[in-house]
Amino acid sequence: MDKLNFAAIDIGSNAVRLMIKGIAHGETIENLTKVFMVRVPLRLGQDAFTLGRISNDKTGKLLRLVKAFRQLMQIYNVQSYRACATSAMRDAENGKEVTKYIVEKTGVEIEIVNGQEEARIVYDSHIVDELNRVGDYIYVDVGGGSTEISLISNRALKSSASYNIGTVRILNNKVDKVELLRMYNDLKLLSEVYPKLSVIGSGGNINKLFRISEFPKGRPLTTVKLREELDMLSAIPVKERIRKFDLKPDRADVIVPAAELYLQIAHHVKATEIWVPTIGIVDGITYSLCEQYLAEHPNWDK
Template identity: 65%
Template sequence: YNVLSYRACATSAMRDSSNGADIVRYISERSGINIEIINGLEEARIVYDSHIVDELEQEGDFIYVDVGGGSTEISIISDRSLLQSQSYNIGTVRILNKKLSRSELFRMYRDLKRLKETYRHISIIGSGGNINKLHHLAGVSAREPLTVERLLTLRNELNSYSIVERIDRFALKPDRADVIIPAADIYLQIATHIGAREIWVPTIGIVDGIIYSLCSDYLKEKEN
């Protein structure tokens, strides 16, 4: 495909793997692709590089929440500027495998409490395949937020079916049907602790951020 440049990133699962470096070397030897194991803050920065704030039609205070299998990244955006980011080892696969640390959960709760005290009116921007799918299943239009009330109703409806039934009834892929419930739970917990009533879902994520940064670097090189 005449690729000019690329960036391959590994996130939470590889960060925590004792043999992460071995996996990187194995893939590099067989494919020529070099993978970067990035930390949570770099992951959050890349997502912000997706220009996600450009999708918002209003000013204000937001927390950008990216829920993955192994971690959740939360970034503070105020008046379209990124103020800070934090990463937590709280993810859908960790929850399913009962590997979630209570101390890590309480650390996130404490941070969210401080945010609520600082920002009285704050909304959530959600990223990732799970919230994108939940937004779609809720029947919300692309430019409308998913209300926390509607998310809770949808979560309970999904939870009333087995994984096999979810795959059939909601046309979910097998690797989505199991993690979609803990993903909804994470968003609901975050919304509760900061007092948010809605989640904006612009369907932009880390891949988009990587693409934006690669294109930006390419255009700068051409200018020089």
């Protein structure tokens, strides 16, 4: 076997992703690189957060999508995979029923993971190694249905919490004010114990905001610049955002509430910059799958 490929499927509230990463024979896990990636804006959260369930229409589309992913994994000769569904499936009253149906029809096993597991998966991608720094951080992943916040102190994951606050929920006015206050209170407590917290941002929205900023890679996005971007994006209609900043339609609407949320989080921990290493749940999944395989086959790279 000359190459090992590993796949991650992320069934999110805004989009569904397939990421395939691989290493060649003789390489180590540090050489794990992207082979293929596709993102489809299914927006399951639109159903889950407004109807309380995943509709038959969205279930059918998800089924066809997972079937396509299965074919792609076969084409790329994937060694192992992991498929995770997050906030929308957690909230939908028929979430377990939908995932069971998809599994029966495709043979692709799907896990509905909680927010803490989401955070742990991303930590498994060695996000701190990307920054190559010690100190105290909060890792923030703003998704369509939830926001995961994890405390990383001196390169170790200390705690994590999940809040039902996400961009698709915000657009549909489905965020509970009590939940928002809970998050802000938790952040205030963290900042009191760890007064010099930095923020690590993860997810498609903060990645796009970083790209729009034109800041060089390896430099943090300042909250001053992020506020400028928020004001600029808020002032123009969605169609103009798509044209001017080359955004996908399903990104152009959620990017504004995402920017506001990142700014609020940074404000509550008194941070003035956000590090954006462009790592997410699919990176964590593929990294851990590769790590597990290499541990079980220690002579593979010899």
